[in-house]
Amino acid sequence: MKKMEIEFILNGKKRKIEVKPNDLLINIIREDLYLTGTKYGCGLGECGVCTVLLNGEPVLSCLTLAITVDGKEITTIEGLAQGDELHPLQKAFLKNGAVQCGFCTPGMILTATALLRENPDATEDEIRNYMRGNLCRCTGYVQIIKAIKECTSIKNKGLTN
């Protein structure tokens, strides 16, 4: 199958790569660019573990054709920390025990960055509503919500229930 060259910015760095028209973004990220932080779960848009930021907006890399990111900017979980300094959400997840097996964590954190950018004062209900497509099978939701809540601008409110 004929490959086409695309160029995009991945975690701040310019990347050029050849892709087939039906290559999924998730496979390119994991298998060609070796960034395995982005996980492959359902492959059908249902679970959210493959979430990446495309021009700052969360999208599902299992439902994105790699070819369509030509000229755009992608952030994966590997691109959040500044050197050795973890992103505040990453720190909050660690501190609150919001990571059990960790499979859902990259998607959770990337979705949460978009939520907090759109709505820095998000309430618990708003957080739950926004994160509704990111599933955690270790049922760590309470800690996950708590960690995100800690990063809202009205800090340390704790859980309402």
Place this chain on the structure above:
Amino acid sequence: MKQIKYISPRTKEEALEVLQQEKDRACIVAGCSNVLPNLKDKKIAPQILVDITTLESLKGIFKKEGKILLGPLTTINELISSKIILEEYPVLTQAAREFADPIVRNTATVGGNLVTASPAADLAVPLLSLDAIVKIESLGDKREVNLINFFTAPGETILNSHELVVGIEFKQSDINKNGCFMKIGQRKAMAISIATLAVNLDWKENTINQIRIAAGSVAPTPLRLTGVEEFLKNKKLNQELIEEAVIKVSKEVNPISDIRASEGYRRYISGILFKRAIERLAN
């Protein structure tokens, strides 16, 4: 493996030319949320993917002379954040807020939702109750179809393979301003609808001037309940009338039993959704 090609046309005209040439060998891709799962499951096997997402002329929400025009590439999130949709066509905002989750809403489009023609297409229902028109173009030709005549069977529409949906249009009017959408799913988030229902109502001094009722997941296609609409027209709105209409709604829908719900439950719940919606609008 078969060769698959990809093209990202620079203009609408170029897209129409490709569609004219390739016909059913081509598959238009917008937000991909239906196309990619279908490709994966081998439900479709196109030879060329025609990516329309870069066509600016198919994007945006425009107000013009008493009408609103949605570009087919309008995403669900763009609908949710549109002030004019919220103020003038709240039934659409309500439905968009129930749609999937914020991540899917970033890419899923209105045009893709209509053309997919799922019986459970959530935006089809409010758009039916807004009496929307679908604008269609092909190379050198244009036509407009009322949404009520757009769907023909599960997954099928009147659209030909060389045609492109270029807009969805509906009127600014009192009835379109007063609408309510209801959805029942197995859970609150990411659930395929068991039943949906939208009502738009224009009434004065307790009398119904005009009412539109649309329902989803309760027939082979999203549908308007024109029988109940006729029955209610020019009648005085009171509890007795509502109870009568609830029974008529349950009779007019045409559901099947599947893994999500039985036919009987769907008939029953459609009536209840209608009752809740009309009571909300009348209060």
